[in-house]
Structure formats: structure tokens, C-alpha cells
Amino acid sequence: MKWMIALGFLILNFSCAGIKELKFNQHAQNLGSHSHSNEDLVPFYIENIDPFYRPGSLPIGYATPYMNDEGVYFGTPTGEVKKYDYLSNRSFLITKENSAVYGRPTVQDGILYYGTQGAEIVAYDLLKKQELFRTQVSAPSESSIVINQNRLFTVLRNHGLVSMDAKTGKILWFYKRSVPTLTTLQRVAVPVIDGQKIYLGFADGFLCSLRLEDGSLQWEQKLAVPAKFQDVDFSVVIQGKYIWASVTGQSVKLMYLENGLIERSFEISPSTNIFNLGNQEVLVGNGFGKIYKLSSQVADIKELILSKKPIGSLAKWKNHFLVVDFSGKVQMVRDQGGELSLIKNKGFEMGSQWSSLLGDIEVKGDRFSLISSRNRLYIFE
Numbered sequence: 372m373k374w375m376i377a378l379g380f381l382i383l384n385f386s387c388a389g390i391k392e393l394k395f396n397q398h399a400q401n402l403g404s405h406s407h408s409n410e411d412l413v414p415f416y417i418e419n420i421d422p423f424y425r426p427g428s429l430p431i432g433y434a435t436p437y438m439n440d441e442g443v444y445f446g447t448p449t450g451e452v453k454k455y456d457y458l459s460n461r462s463f464l465i466t467k468e469n470s471a472v473y474g475r476p477t478v479q480d481g482i483l484y485y486g487t488q489g490a491e492i493v494a495y496d497l498l499k500k501q502e503l504f505r506t507q508v509s510a511p512s513e514s515s516i517v518i519n520q521n522r523l524f525t526v527l528r529n530h531g532l533v534s535m536d537a538k539t540g541k542i543l544w545f546y547k548r549s550v551p552t553l554t555t556l557q558r559v560a561v562p563v564i565d566g567q568k569i570y571l572g573f574a575d576g577f578l579c580s581l582r583l584e585d586g587s588l589q590w591e592q593k594l595a596v597p598a599k600f601q602d603v604d605f606s607v608v609i610q611g612k613y614i615w616a617s618v619t620g621q622s623v624k625l626m627y628l629e630n631g632l633i634e635r636s637f638e639i640s641p642s643t644n645i646f647n648l649g650n651q652e653v654l655v656g657n658g659f660g661k662i663y664k665l666s667s668q669v670a671d672i673k674e675l676i677l678s679k680k681p682i683g684s685l686a687k688w689k690n691h692f693l694v695v696d697f698s699g700k701v702q703m704v705r706d707q708g709g710e711l712s713l714i715k716n717k718g719f720e721m722g723s724q725w726s727s728l729l730g731d732i733e734v735k736g737d738r739f740s741l742i743s744s745r746n747r748l749y750i751f752e
Contacts, residue, residue: 388414407470412701412719416455418462419719420447421746432746433729435475435515443733443750445483445738446472452495466502474525475515475730484537486525492533494540495655502530504540508533515561520583524562530573532562534586548573561606565628570614572603576663578624580631592631594618608647613667615653617641625656625667637672639663642681644691644731648706656682660696662704662711675711677702686732688739699726699743721747 421432425485434541436445437608443455450468455461473609477484483495488511494503499708510529516525522543523535531547550573562571568589569581576595581588595601595618607627608615617623623645625635643656652666660678662685685694701723703714720726727744738752 378492382677388466402583409462409718412703412751414719414751416460416748416750417685417711418455418748419746420445420451420453420748421449423449425684430685432576432742432744434473434742434746435730436479436740436742436748438733438735438740440735441652443748444476444478444483445742445748446474446476446705450487450744451486452476455748461727465497466646470511473513475733477516477518479518479537482537484516484523486514486516488513490522490526490527492516492540492737494537496703496711499571506540506542508542509545513559517562517564520562524564524569525533526562530575532569532571532581532586534583537733546586546588546603546718547581548577548579548580549577550574554696560604563607563609565609570616571716572605572607572616573601576601576603576618578603578607578626578631590741592626592633594624594633595621601649605641605644608645608653610649610651610653610667612645613651615647615665615667617655618659623653623665624667634665635670637665643683643685646685654683654685654692656694658682662694664706664711666708673709673711675704675713677704677713683728684730684732684741686734686739688734689734689737691730693734693739695728695732695741697727699728721745721749721752 423467423689442457445451446591448471452465453462468487470485470487472485474486481498483497486492490508490511492506493698496503510527512525514526518537521537523537528531533545534543553645560572562569567583569583572578577591578594579591594603605617612628614628615627620640623637623641624633626633640657641655646654651667655693656662658681662675662677664673680696682700683695683697694702694704702718705712705714721743729744730742733740740750742748
């Protein structure tokens with residue numbers, strides 16, 4: 372989950388019974404009550420990826436799709452691994468697992484990589500339509516699959532980072548942190564690789580720098596203050612000699628890349644990923660509906676109050692920023708002359724007051740996609 376407010380939101384809303392279920396068709400022209408006449412953000416494709424559940428027990432989705440020039444790849448709670456194809460304007464089944472597939476898959480050199488709730492990492496040859504390898508790991512895989520230098524990296528549910536040979540599936544090394552189950556929101560960060568170093572936050576409140584070759588620890592830095600939850604579960608942003616990292620619901624830290632020493636702290640209660648704006652600036656949302664622009668060069672913080680709900684995710688799309696809050700509304704923000712402003716009447720509500728976004732927004736060219744907490748896949752262009 373994104374953090375404490377998100378967790379409370381879900382517990383409250385998803386325990387409600389008797390909520391009328393909207394009927395979703397696969398094409399945007401059949402959205403019905405989804406859309407509003409004054410909105411410019413209208414998905415051209417929608418798919419319910421988890422149609423099977425008991426009334427009164429709503430599904431909680433936290434997946435992120437993967438996009439390339441051909442289509443959108445995604446896993447489902449029922450174990451299906453699917454692709455939406457742009458040319459045919461439909462989705463089709465690639466393969467079927469015995470357990471759920473929640474993490475963001477990836478495709479490289481015609482090979483589809485994904486992890487399962489059954490604690491397996493799978494490589495599937497899309498051209499030959501056959502499995503390349505299947506490797507058993509120590510815990511379920513729900514994070515993104517990252518391929519770098521012919522190696523596969525992914526974070527497991529037991530707070531460990533596994534490195535594998537991307538061609539054979541052989542496990543090369545495993546790095547694990549000791550984290551009590553009751554002190555984490557159970558959301559995992561995505562490793563960021565810079566040269567021969569891997570940077571990754573963990574739910575014990577530490578950010579770590581690991582050696583890519585063997586997983587040995589180069590440095591670690593405690594970022595969180597004592598609290599019930601102290602997850603460092605958003606990916607870092609590297610800018611020159613600096614690295615930006617955040618502690619869920621606490622602060623954003625500006626640190627030195629070489630040794631992890633903290634140069635500055637911004638106490639803003641972050642609830643989203645950190646977005647790299649370049650020019651030594653980043654963008655981040657928080658749990659009180661605000662978006663902040665932060666700089667490593669000046670102490671001034673630029674703020675935009677966007678919502679009454681916590682901000683869940685943000686991304687750059689075309690010339691604007693996409694922002695999703697925990698009411699399930701996708702909005703657009705412009706950055707003009709260094710000032711942030713909401714673009715009015717350009718938004719989209721995900722069909723139900725119980726929808727939100729616990730995964731990330733995926734952007735590829737002029738298109739973007741996301742999977743809502745109600746397990747609906749939305750694709751926009």
C-alpha cells in the first residue's frame with residue numbers, strides 16, 4: 372500500500388457491502404457514467420481484469436502495467452498474463468499461472484519477464500510462445516522486474532532483492548533486510564541502477580547502496596524517524612552528485628550519492644513517487660492533497676493544493692503532469708514558468724468512489740495506462 376492514509380482509506384471503503392458495480396465495456400465510447408462532457412481525458416480502452424469476487428468483498432489492486440510500442444502487458448489476480456494490442460484494439464491471453472501476477476512485467480529482446488504470487492520468476496519467449504525459464508525464489512514477487520546488464524533484479528515480499536541471470540534464470544545473489552511484518556505497509560520499491568551500483572529503500576527505514584556484481588553493501592543510511600511505519604518504499608531519483616529519497620508519510624531527503632550523507636530534509640509527508648524534473652528539481656505529492664516542487668539548489672518550496680485526498684501517483688505525459696488522488700480522479704497539472712497550476716476541466720474519474728491508484732502510472736509516448744484499486748485497466752492517448 373502507499374502509506375497509512377491509503378491503508379485506512381482502503382480498510383474503510385473496501386469493507387462496504389452492497390455497492391453497485393458499474394458495467395465496464397472494453398471500449399471508451401461505452402463508458403456511460405464514467406465520463407463527463409467537459410473532460411478531455413477519456414480512455415480508449417478499459418478492461419476489468421478481476422471479474423470474480425464475492426459481493427461485499429471488493430478487490431484491492433495495486434498492479435502496474437508495462438507498455439512498449441506494440442501494446443500493454445499486464446498480470447491479473449486470476450493468474451492471467453495478457454497483452455493489449457494496439458493494432459487489433461483488443462487484449463489476448465499470453466499464458467496462465469496458478470497464482471496471481473501483481474508485479475509490473477517487462478519485455479526485452481522478445482522475452483517477457485514477470486513474477487508470481489507463487490514465488491516464481493518466469494521468462495516467456497513471445498515469438499516462440501514458450502517458457503524460457505521458471506525460477507523458484509524465497510517469497511512472492513510483486514515488484515517491478517528490472518533488466519540491466521543481462522541481469523534480472525526484483526524485490527520480493529520478504530524484503531529481499533534477488534539478482535538473476537536474465538538468460539538462464541540462475542540466481543546470482545540475494546540481499547535481504549530484517550523487517551518485522553507488523554511494522555511495514557508491505558509495499559516494495561523498485562531498484563534503481565546507476566553504473567555498477569544499485570540503490571534501494573527498505574521497510575526498516577534504510578536506504579542502501581549495493582554493488583551490482585555481488586550484492587555487497589556499499590553504504591546504508593537511516594532515513595526514517597521512529598514510527599509505526601517507516602517504509603522507504605519509493606524509488607530514488609539520481610541527479611548528478613545527489614540522490615533523492617523519501618520516507619512514506621515523513622520526509623524527502625536530499626543525499627550525496629557517493630556516501631549517503633544527508634544534505635537536506637524536506638518534512639512534507641510524501642505519498643507518491645519522486646519525479647525527476649531535471650535542472651536539479653523534483654516533483655512529489657503528499658498525503659494532504661498537495662504537490663511540491665523541490666530543488667537541490669534553493670531552499671524555496673513551491674506548493675500546489677490539488678485535492679482533499681492523498682495524492683497517489685504522478686507522471687509526465689506530453690507537456691503536462693498526470694496526478695491521481697485517492698478519490699480515483701486523474702487530473703492534469705501544468706508547470707509554466709516554474710509555477711504549478713491545475714488544468715481545470717481536464718480530468719477523469721475512474722467510475723466509482725471506491726477507486727484509487729495504488730500502483731504507478733505507466734507512460735509510453737503519447738499513451739499512458741494504469742490499473743486502479745478496483746482492478747480496472749485504463750489506457751489513454
